[in-house]
Amino acid sequence: MPQKELPAILAALAGATLWGLFWLPLDRLSALGVTGLWATLLVFGLIGGAGLIPVIIHNRRGRCPLSLGPALLLIIFGGLTNLLFFVALTETTVVRALMLFYLSPIWNLIGGRLIGTSRITPRKLLMIAVSLAGAYILLGFHQAGGPSWNGGDTCALFAGIAFAVSVVGLQLSSDTPSWALTVIHWLGAALTALIGILLFNPPAPDWSQLHLWLPLLIFFAVGMQGTASLAILFSLTRIESYRVNILMLFEIVVGALSFALWSGKAVAAHEWLGIALIITASLLDNLRPRHKILPDTMDN
Numbered sequence: 001m002p003q004k005e006l007p008a009i010l011a012a013l014a015g016a017t018l019w020g021l022f023w024l025p026l027d028r029l030s031a032l033g034v035t036g037l038w039a040t041l042l043v044f045g046l047i048g049g050a051g052l053i054p055v056i057i058h059n060r061r062g063r064c065p066l067s068l069g070p071a072l073l074l075i076i077f078g079g080l081t082n083l084l085f086f087v088a089l090t091e092t093t094v095v096r097a098l099m100l101f102y103l104s105p106i107w108n109l110i111g112g113r114l115i116g117t118s119r120i121t122p123r124k125l126l127m128i129a130v131s132l133a134g135a136y137i138l139l140g141f142h143q144a145g146g147p148s149w150n151g152g153d154t155c156a157l158f159a160g161i162a163f164a165v166s167v168v169g170l171q172l173s174s175d176t177p178s179w180a181l182t183v184i185h186w187l188g189a190a191l192t193a194l195i196g197i198l199l200f201n202p203p204a205p206d207w208s209q210l211h212l213w214l215p216l217l218i219f220f221a222v223g224m225q226g227t228a229s230l231a232i233l234f235s236l237t238r239i240e241s242y243r244v245n246i247l248m249l250f251e252i253v254v255g256a257l258s259f260a261l262w263s264g265k266a267v268a269a270h271e272w273l274g275i276a277l278i279i280t281a282s283l284l285d286n287l288r289p290r291h292k293i294l295p296d297t298m299d300n
Helices: 003-020 023-031 036-060 068-091 094-101 104-114 122-138 151-171 178-200 207-236 241-248 250-263 269-286
Strands: none
Touching (some): 003 207, 023 250, 036 068, 094 122, 122 241, 122 250, 122 269, 178 207
16 A cells, blocks of 8 residues: 555545444434434535635635536535435435445446546456445345335435546546535535425424534534545545545444444344455555555556
8 A cells, every 4th residue: 555545545434434423413313303404404504604715715816726517516416415315314224325325336437437537447346346245245135035125225326326426526626625625515415405495395493492403413514524524535536436435335334333332233243244345345455565666547
């Protein structure tokens, strides 16, 4: 593993850890009446609105160039990513939502190949196969009479596809600082949620209970969502997106273990096997000989 890649790898693992714990504050916010579209609007509106001011200032000073096409990809598909994933976490089990979202390495490889930023090599396909096999076993899909499909599963799957498309916008915005791209993601999520609220008119939070859920929402928005997004997008600007997605599979490990500890249910043998495969895939893909001098795009 080249030394210069270490910060990006650690950032991806840190972001994955935080995202693996997302279900805890979301579950509590849901219990307090802040769910789905409203939770998405309030969380991303808070951090997106705060981040918009420095984006405007730096853009006017010429330090933050923005291209319309890539920005729209980030706003639309980045927004859909976060919205669909938040909804999935409230409509299906935590681990299933995580696993289906992390089919996104496949879509990322295809997207990267279409725009010419990455090659599909046997090594890349092997790492994705091992990591997804681990997720498949972790969820128990290898057992007879696997779990049935539901609307939350659909949201999680399409969240992964939307994330892959948004990464194309990220890759086409190499001159824009990663923190500004993160803010665009947040604003896209808030805008998408607002449109959804106007179209579907879901139940609003109980504003009389604001003092109960607002501190938790602020902590979740800034301390978890904000920090995790910055960490992940930092890594995406420095190493290939398919590698970031494999590292982010660690989120499934954190989500599965934290849910098991919270619910008091023991982790089954097949779940440990799935977790081991996911970690193995990440290590095999990111631990490389120090003497290697060829660029990553030359691997095969």
